Amino acid sequence: MADVTNRLFLRHLRGTPTVWVRFQKRGRDVKEGTGQSFWYRPLTAVLSEVPVDDRELPLMFHARTADFADVTVQATVTYRVADPALAAARLDFSVDPYGGQARARPLDQVATLLTELAQQPALDLLARVPLADALTVAITEVREAVAAALADDPRLGDVGVAVVSARVVAIRPEPEMERSLQTPTREAVQQDADKATYARRALAVEQERAIAENELQNKIELARREQQLVEQKGANDRRRAELTAAAELAAAQGEAEKARTLATAQADRVREVGAAEADAEAARMAIYRDLPTGVLHALAMRDLAGQLPAIGQLTVTPDLLTGAIARLADGQR
Numbered sequence: 001m002a003d004v005t006n007r008l009f010l011r012h013l014r015g016t017p018t019v020w021v022r023f024q025k026r027g028r029d030v031k032e033g034t035g036q037s038f039w040y041r042p043l044t045a046v047l048s049e050v051p052v053d054d055r056e057l058p059l060m061f062h063a064r065t066a067d068f069a070d071v072t073v074q075a076t077v078t079y080r081v082a083d084p085a086l087a088a089a090r091l092d093f094s095v096d097p098y099g100g101q102a103r104a105r106p107l108d109q110v111a112t113l114l115t116e117l118a119q120q121p122a123l124d125l126l127a128r129v130p131l132a133d134a135l136t137v138a139i140t141e142v143r144e145a146v147a148a149a150l151a152d153d154p155r156l157g158d159v160g161v162a163v164v165s166a167r168v169v170a171i172r173p174e175p176e177m178e179r180s181l182q183t184p185t186r187e188a189v190q191q192d193a194d195k196a197t198y199a200r201r202a203l204a205v206e207q208e209r210a211i212a213e214n215e216l217q218n219k220i221e222l223a224r225r226e227q228q229l230v231e232q233k234g235a236n237d238r239r240r241a242e243l244t245a246a247a248e249l250a251a252a253q254g255e256a257e258k259a260r261t262l263a264t265a266q267a268d269r270v271r272e273v274g275a276a277e278a279d280a281e282a283a284r285m286a287i288y289r290d291l292p293t294g295v296l297h298a299l300a301m302r303d304l305a306g307q308l309p310a311i312g313q314l315t316v317t318p319d320l321l322t323g324a325i326a327r328l329a330d331g332q333r
Contacts (some may be wrong), residue, residue, distance in 0.1 A: 002036075002049055004100035011042050011097060020084035032085065042097035049102070050084035050093045054164055057111050063123050069131040069177060072120055074169040075146060077114050084158030090159045110161055117153050118166065121145040126171075135181070140306055141166040151201040 002021060003014045015021045022032040024046040034052060049265035059075040081087045121302055122142050129138050147166040150156065156163065172178060183197040 001101055002095070004098075010039050010041050013037065013043075013047065013100070015049075016325075018051060018137075019071075020050040020052050020081070020088075022048040022085070022088055024048075040097065045097045047095045047097050047100075048088040048093045049095050050081050050088050051107070052081050052084055054078055054080045055107070057114055059115055059118055061115070061119050061122070063126040065126050065131045065134045066128055067130045069242065070174055071126065071131070071134055071136075072172050073142065074128075074172070075118060075122075076168075076169060077118060077146075077150065078164040079110070079114060079156075079161055080164060082162035083158055086158075086160035110159065113155060113159070114150065114161075117150055117156070118146045121149040122168075131173060131177070131181075135173065139171055140166050142171070168246070188257045 001018065002019060005012045005014075013021065013023075015034065017035050020032070020034050021036045023030045023038060023040060025040075025044050040047075056077070057077045057079060059073070059077060061073055061075055063071050065071060087093065087106075091109060092104035093106050094103050095101060096103060104237070122145065125142055125145050126134050126138060143166060146168065147163070150163040150166055174180065182202075233234070
């Protein structure tokens with residue numbers, strides 16, 4: 001709506017870029033266009049304001065499909081006043097010259113016209129298709145049919161209105177019917193979810209079994225390696241014992257050989273010493289064999305005297321001396 005200000009007996013109107021304004025005086029056009037600004041006298045002025053911006057018109061209407069199911073169509077139509085001069089001539093876009101308020105609601109008439117024009121092709125199309133097709137493939141067909149009907153209808157051109165676009169937002173059945181239609185899909189989705197759950201559980205069980213088998217294999221492998229380790233340790237201990245026994249045997253054999261060698265050497269030495277002593281004794285006996293008996297007695301007495309303990313006192317009796325002298329005399333003879 002344009003801005004109207006009061007200056008004594010005059011009024012000033014300042015428009016906007018999206019509002020087309022026509023100023024008439026005594027049946028003649030004085031000014032018209034968008035973005036207008038002018039002074040006027042309200043007693044003689046006739047003003048019309050036509051919005052020329054794009055406007056969205058939401059639509060919602062009921063229809064019936066070929067299988068007698070009720071559906072609700074939600075659509076949106078975008079339109080604008082392409083010929084504001086024609087629209088101002090066909091519809092009441094006049095405003096109060098004193099305050100600038102609209103005197104009628106012409107856009108409601110345009111909305112009613114667009115709604116009726118959009119409903120008819122949609123109703124005709126949906127009446128020929130079943131509910132399942134109406135909810136799936138028919139949305140595009142309904143949109144194309146509505147757009148074509150609005151673009152070709154001459155009544156819109158007669159009031160200067162042009163349709164920019166038509167969109168079908170949704171086609172929905174009644175809530176009970178919608179829930180019934182969703183049940184198979186919901187059940188299928190639930191079945192797929194159950195299958196996924198079962199598959200996940202089966203996979204988890206399989207993984208657990210694989211993990212258990214892996215752990216068992218690891219235990220078996222560890223037991224086998226432990227057995228190998230024990231066997232290897234036993235073999236090492238046996239080998240160590242054999243080597244120790246062999247070393248001890250070699251040491252014992254060495255000691256025995258050494259003892260035998262020492263015994264042989266000792267026996268040879270003793271034998272040689274004995275032989276030497278025997279030879280010496282034989283030589284000594286050979287010397288003693290040729291000596292007189294008295295000399296032998298004297299030597300025996302000397303040897304005996306060397307073996308006797310120390311004598312502190314010696315008592316020589318006449319008998320002992322007489323016998324010794326007599327034996328000595330006999331020996332000299």
